[in-house]
Amino acid sequence: MICDERTYLTALNNTFRYQGATARTLIDHFGSASEIFSYTADGLQQATRLPLQKITQLLSAQTLQDAQREVEWANNQGITTYAINDPLYPKRLFHCADAPILLYRKGPAELSPEKALAVVGTRSATPYGIHATEHIIKELAKRGHACTIISGLAYGIDITAHKAALEAGLPTIAVFAFGLDNVQPAKHFSVAQQIMQGGACVSDFPSKTAITKINFIKRNRIIAGLADGVLVMESKEKGGALITAQIAQSYDREVMALPGRWNDPCSKGCNIMIKEHRAALVNGVEDIEQQLGWEPSTPNETSSLPPQLDLIDGGILQALAQGPRSIDQLHRLTHLSIPELSARLMHLSISGVVHRLQQNQFCLS
Secondary structure, three states, X not given: OOOOHHHHHHHHHHHOOOOHHHHHHHHHHHXXXXXXXXXXXXXXXXXXXXXXXXXXXXXXXXXHHXXXXXXXXXXXXXXXXXXXXXXXXXHHHHOOOOOOOEEEEEOOOOOOOOOEEEEEOOOOOOHHHHHHHHHHHHHHHHOOOOOEEEEOOOOOHHHHHHHHHHHHOOOEEEEOOOXXXXXXXXXXXXXXXXXXXXXXXXXXXXXXXXXXXXHHHHHHHHHHHOOOEEEEOOOOOOOHHHHHXXXXXXXXXXXXXXXXXXXXXXXXXXXXXXXXXXXEEOOOHHHHHHHHOOOOOOOOOHHHOOOOOOHHHHHHHHHHOOOOEEHHHHHHHHOOOHHHHHHHHHHHHHOOOEEEOHHHEEEEO
């Protein structure tokens, strides 16, 4: 069966689901996924020393047929796939040894933004953790950080982080532990739809993937790999958020945690990480800025914007708060289409909020 490179990559990804490093080594060795499939089973075993059972599975007609259906499904659903050798593959994730060779994305958000922060925590979030998450993300936006907020769409801290980012006008990325044909919990379907309008839902799992506990653990490496740092808002002594933090440390990413009361089980994991110097203590946005080397830029805060400006306009002004930007730069930062961006910039110029410079650049008035 003759297929295109994307189909061969999909077949390779489906076969080596949890062995991204092995699949990546194969691509590097043979030069492309299609070249791997030009070998016979015996020839491939001699060249790679992989188990014959795994090679037979990879080269089977059924594997390629399933991969073809997967590619067609992604195309029909408007889902973009990024191969490990694609120039647009997330640059932070690319440098992780166990990065998947294929990543699915639905939504316009850039996967290699200038600033990216993973915000994670327990599903049993307390009012303290929820309020702190909302406050910190709101303050990040107010201080001019047009950062992308990354989390896992789960109950508790995750969904709070996504909602807070949407309300603050910041792009947000939800990482799934299953294919993009499914949204779990189902209660968060509407939030996922909002995220895909200006952010993105991503996964390294193909469609029809069963929901299993191990997949959530594997998903956590994507959350950590896409971010500059991981902020744990609340965590019990054991939990997925601590696994994400541990993975982030292995990737040499910054790990931060919000302290809690000494006898609160939902903060015990955070307190232990801070005590053992496995996470930097965060009491506010200034601590995040210090850990990540982010400089605030707040000459014009969105809180002082005229009431007729919506969150999308606020996002444009947040981008301009960092200095003059061309329309192409604003397109990349806000993920708005050029026509909509042009119309909004014209409105902001007429309102006197934005000033147009030479060479099609814009700045705050």
